[in-house]
Amino acid sequence: MSLLSGPTFEPKHVLVDGDIVAYRAGFASEGKTSADAKDKVDEVMNFIASNTMSFPVPDRFHTFLTGTDNFRFEIAKSYPYKGNRSKSEKPEHLQHSRDYLVSKYKATISYGEEADDLIAKAATKYGPNTVVASVDKDMLQIPCWHYNFGRDEWSQVDEWGGSKFFYTQILTGDAADNIKGIKGVGPVKAGKLLKDCTTEEELWYACLEAYDGDYDRVVENARLLWLRRREEELWEPPTVRDGDTQ
Template sequence: MILIDADILVYRIGWSCNEESEKTAISTIDGFISDILLQLNVDEETDYYVLYLTGKGNFRKEYAVTAEYKGNRKDKAKPVHIQALRQHLIDKWAAVVTEGEEADDAIAIQATVHGDKAIMVTLDKDFDQIPGWHYNFVKQDKYYVKPEDGLRFFYRQILMGDRIDNIIGIHGIGDKKSEKILKDCVTEKEFYDKCVEMYDGDETRVIENGRMLWLRRYEGEIWSFNEDKE
């Protein structure tokens, strides 16, 4: 099962064709999708693949306290053909539009359901918290994320935050430093406790960031640390 992050495609093709005609933009995105499926040896007519687009509403906004979730994107320009491309993906490619959650969540849920039979197709690093097969269509790189590596990446995200989504992390902590801080952690409790320590004991900040950053594994899930599952 091929799970495609169509949000990435719409923006990537949208910007590359921003000064082109709508017809050219649509033709380009069709060719791009066909090329991705070809790279993965997927038959467009018979094999199972799904494109996902983010629709209205986002549960994360209810839990954002420190800063408005994606509040830094309000005034940013969007590709001219974004709506035409989205509608085309719905009409021609039967793209699924999410409601109340992001396309990322829908993909993560299906990846969890289908396990190693699924391949997540995206350029979004946030997906590295999800165990399973991943495919970077620019690098043409297929790679596997183990559960323990996905969990480690998620807790590193809690420390780093995410500038793109306006999730505030700890100042001065990036990829290398977050990896170093958590290098000796093995269990989830150890990861969690270390993050609380780095936030000077402010557990609410750890929980807030966790809820912003966690990609759902089942419908309606809201992340929380549960010591009983250790």
């Protein structure tokens, strides 16, 4: 992953994390009106559009929202997925912001999975010159261009960089979603554990060794963290994909 000033070409597709936009608009309009929330949505969306496309085209500017249900709730056995969150964290005008993203920006709502999965599948379909607009670090497992509209920063992730980020998350977990990693292992220590790996299989075995051979736990974390690239995809270790289950 590298920090850059942005692509020198005109992106054909920009994929917007509508969940982040809706929450930001909702929190920014606390104590105000739903109209203020809509104004904030427009402000954020216009900022993203102006910084990712010279001439924003509606059918190349896609927005995604997380809907009902999520396959990850059934996968999580060790700890409840997102079990550390409470309803009180939701801003007053969140639903107004979401509805506005659907009505004005034609946002697509997921079912049975997250908006992140829809974004990852779309980025896979459109290719590495796609731009993902989000502030969510989880997106950095997707090989494409990334625009962090909260920091106004660009980065580019290739296939290997995306894989390294994903396996790093398997080791560290993700506190935001209540996915527990190895105690005492943060990004720096995870980087040391994976630094000599040159293939995905080596990344897999390094994680398995770090978890003292707890295959089920590593697979559980991986399936919770992996953003789908195909419909109904359920992540499998590279050894299983290659036909070697040992």
